[in-house]
Amino acid sequence: MRVTVDRDLCIGAGMCVLTAPAVFDQDPEEAVVVLLDEQPPESERQAVEQAVGRCPAAVIRLLP
Incomplete structure (x- = not known):
């Protein structure tokens, strides 16, 4: 799993930090x-998926 973020479009809501603070x-x-960990362990997948869904600016992408 690989995570990317677009800092230029981030609105600073902080939902990702609340949902996946390890990432x-x-x-x-x-x-x-x-982004603290571009390739977080599989154990963080559920939290990252939730962060993707909760991001109001849709700036987080989860790649295989």
Whole structure:
């Protein structure tokens, strides 16, 4: 599994951080998503999938 984010389109809602804190963080200055782990372990798949679905700006992509 590989995760990508588009920081330029992120609106800083923080749903990804709340849903998958091992994979996402939020930049304290810009308030946009920070990808902590581009290739998280399979054990994080469910949390990442939920983060993808909860992102109001749809900036998170989950790739095989």
